[in-house]
Amino acid sequence: MQFELTEEHLMIRQAAHDFAQTELKPGVIERDEHQKFPAEQVKMLGELGFMGMMVSPEYGGSGMDAISYSLVMEELSKVDASASVLVSVNNSLVCFGLEKYGNEEQKQKYLVPLAKGEVIGAFCLSEPEAGSDATSQRTTAIDMGDYYLLNGTKNWITNGNSASTYIVMAQTDASKKHRGINALIVEKGMEGFTVGAKENKLGIRGSDTHSLMFTDVKVPKANRIGEDGFGFKFAMATLEGGRIGIASQALGIAAGAYELSVQYAKERKAFGKTIADLQAIQFKLADMATEIEAARLLCHRAAWLKDQGLPYAQAASMAKLFASETAMRTTVEAVQIHGGYGFVKEYHVERMMRDAKITQIYEGTSEIQRIVISREVLK
Numbered sequence: 359m360q361f362e363l364t365e366e367h368l369m370i371r372q373a374a375h376d377f378a379q380t381e382l383k384p385g386v387i388e389r390d391e392h393q394k395f396p397a398e399q400v401k402m403l404g405e406l407g408f409m410g411m412m413v414s415p416e417y418g419g420s421g422m423d424a425i426s427y428s429l430v431m432e433e434l435s436k437v438d439a440s441a442s443v444l445v446s447v448n449n450s451l452v453c454f455g456l457e458k459y460g461n462e463e464q465k466q467k468y469l470v471p472l473a474k475g476e477v478i479g480a481f482c483l484s485e486p487e488a489g490s491d492a493t494s495q496r497t498t499a500i501d502m503g504d505y506y507l508l509n510g511t512k513n514w515i516t517n518g519n520s521a522s523t524y525i526v527m528a529q530t531d532a533s534k535k536h537r538g539i540n541a542l543i544v545e546k547g548m549e550g551f552t553v554g555a556k557e558n559k560l561g562i563r564g565s566d567t568h569s570l571m572f573t574d575v576k577v578p579k580a581n582r583i584g585e586d587g588f589g590f591k592f593a594m595a596t597l598e599g600g601r602i603g604i605a606s607q608a609l610g611i612a613a614g615a616y617e618l619s620v621q622y623a624k625e626r627k628a629f630g631k632t633i634a635d636l637q638a639i640q641f642k643l644a645d646m647a648t649e650i651e652a653a654r655l656l657c658h659r660a661a662w663l664k665d666q667g668l669p670y671a672q673a674a675s676m677a678k679l680f681a682s683e684t685a686m687r688t689t690v691e692a693v694q695i696h697g698g699y700g701f702v703k704e705y706h707v708e709r710m711m712r713d714a715k716i717t718q719i720y721e722g723t724s725e726i727q728r729i730v731i732s733r734e735v736l737k
Contacts, residue, residue, distance in 0.1 A: 363429075370426045374433035377406060382438040389440065389564040390709050393556065395520055396441045396564055403441070404475015408434075409448050413457055417465050418473040424599075424661035428606040432654075435610025436617065439713040440564030442610065446603035447516045448472060452479030452525060455541070455596040459584050468523050468543055480521035481600075482512040482544075482570060483593050489513075490726050492527075492593060493536040497572065499528035506530070506542060506582070508550075508575040514720070518568025519553045522546050526572070527589050539589035543581040550575040561712035598671050600721045602660050605677035608685035608717035609653045615685075615692035615710045616646045622696055622705075633695070642695060646688045653681040672734035679727035682717035689714045 363371070381399055389396055403409055411427050413419020427449060434442035456469040471477045488494040497510025508528055515524075524544040531538030544551060554569035583592055620643060623634035633639045656677040663670035689711035693700035700707050718724045 363425075367426060367429060370422065371429040371433060373406065374408070374430040375436075377402070378434050378437040382434065382441055386438045386440075386564075387703050387706070387709070389438075391563075391703070393558070393563045393566075395566050396438070396444075397520070399438075399441055400444055400478065400520075401475065403445060407475075408445055409475035409478075410453050410469075410473025411445075411449050413453050413469065413473040417457060418470040419453070419457075420473075424602060424664040425658060428602060428609075428657050428661045431603055431606035432610035432613060432657075435607045436614030438564065439607055439611055439710075440562045442607050443516055443562055443565050443604075444478065446600065446607060447481055448475075448479050450600035450603045451481035451596050452523065454599050455481075455525060455583065455592055458595070459541075459588070459592055463580065464543065464583065472523060477522035478517050478520050479523045479525065480515050480517040481596070482515050482524050482526040483597075484512060484514045486511060486513055490723055493539075493590065495527055495529040495539055497526065497528040498532075499530045499540055499542060499577065501530055502576075504579050506540070506577045506579065508542065508544070508572045508577050510572050512570040512572075514557070515568055515570055516565055516720075518570060519556065519566050524570070525583070526570075526577075527593050530586065534587060536590040537587045539593075540586065541583040541589040541592040542577045543583065544572075544575065544577055548575050548577070559716075561709070561714070561716050597721055598674050599664065601674040601678040601727075602657065602664065602670075604717055604721045605653070605657045605660065605674065605681040608678070608681035608714065609650065609657050611710050611714050611717065612646070612650050612653065612681070612685040612688040615689045615707050615714075616643070616650055618705070618707055619643065619646070619692045619695045622699075626697075639695060642691050646691060649684045650688065653677070653684045656680055672731055675722070675727040675730040675734075678717075678722065679724055679731065682714075682724060685714035685717050686711075 407420035410419035411422045415421045472479050499506040499508050526542050526544050530540050550573040552571045557567040623639050626633045660670050660673035660677045663673050692707040699705045
C-alpha cells in the first residue's frame with residue numbers, strides 16, 4: 359500500500375489551497391450573507407483547469423486523476439463549500455457523463471467549453487415527486503421523430519440559473535419504467551425553458567439553486583445521450599463519481615472547521631490558561647482529527663479505485679456516508695469549541711455547520727448510501 363501523494367498531487371493541492379485562501383476566503387461571508395454567486399471566482403477556477411479536471415486534454419480538460427479531484431475539492435471546501443459544489447457538479451455530473459457516454463459531436467459542441475470553464479453545466483434529475491426515488495420521473499420527453507417534446511419541472515438544481523448546458527432526465531415511455539428514461543442535453547434559451555426563483559437555503563448559499571420548468575421544449579434527437587432508454591443508467595453512473603466529489607466536499611468542510619478550532623483553542627484563554635490545555639477541548643479535537651483522517655482515507659480509496667478502473671460504487675457510498683456524518687459532527691463541535699464566538703459569522707464555523715448539513719442530503723441521502731452499501735455487502 360502506498361499512502362504518499364505524488365509530487366504532482368502535492369502541487370495540485372497547494373494550488374487549490376492558495377486559491378482558496380487568496381481568492382475565496384476574502385468575500386466568502388458576504389457571498390453567504392447575500393446569496394451571491396461566485397462568478398468571478400468560477401472564471402478563475404476554469405483558468406486553473408479545475409472545472410474540467412478529469413477530462414482528457416483532447417476535449418479541453420486537464421487530464422488529472424480522481425485523487426487530484428478529491429484533493430482540490432477538500433481544499434476549496436475548507437473555505438467555501440458554495441464554490442466547491444460548482445466544481446463538483448461540473449466535473450462529476452456533467453463533464454464525466456458527456457466524456458464517457460456522449461458522441462463525438464456532443465463532446466465537441468458541449469464538453470469542450472464546459473471542460474475549459476467557459477460555460478457551466480447543470481445536472482437535472484430531482485423533481486417535486488422524485489428525490490431519493492429517482493425512478494419516478496414525471497418530466498416527459500415525447501418522441502416526435504427528429505426531436506423530443508420536453509415537459510415537466512426539475513427541483514433543487516445546482517447552477518440552475520448560471521448554467522448554459524443542462525443534462526435533463528425525462529421519461530419517454532412510462533410503460534418501461536426506469537428503462538424508458540432518457541438523458542437529454544438542453545441549452546439555456548431554448549423556447550419554453552424557464553428558470554424559477556432561487557431557493558433561500560440554510561447553507562451553500564453562494565450556490566444558485568433553482569427549479570426549472572419545461573413547456574413544450576423541442577430538444578433535437580441529436581441531443582440524446584446514449585441509446586433510447588439509457589437515461590437512468592447514465593444518471594446512476596454519474597452519481598457514483600459525484601459521490602466522491604461530495605464526500606471530499608464534506609471532508610473539506612470538516613477539516614476547515616477543525617483547523618479553525620485548533621487555532622482558536624491555542625489562542626483563547628479561560629481559567630488562566632489557553633482552552634487547548636483543557637482536557638475537555640483536547641478530547642474533542644482528538645475525536646475530530648481521527649474521524650477526519652478516516653474520512654480522508656475513505657475518499658482517497660474510492661478515488662483510487664475509480665482511477666484504476668475498478669468497481670467503486672460501494673467505496674464511494676461509504677466515503678460519502680462517513681464524510682458527511684463527520685462533517686456534521688465536526689462542525690457542531692467546532693461551534694461548541696468557539697463558544698459564543700462560534701455563533702457569529704466572522705468566525706466562519708457557523709457557516710460551515712450550515713453548509714455541512716446538505717452533504718448528508720444531496721447526491722444521495724445518508725439513508726440511500728446505506729441502501730447502496732448494504733446491497734453490496736449482502737451480494
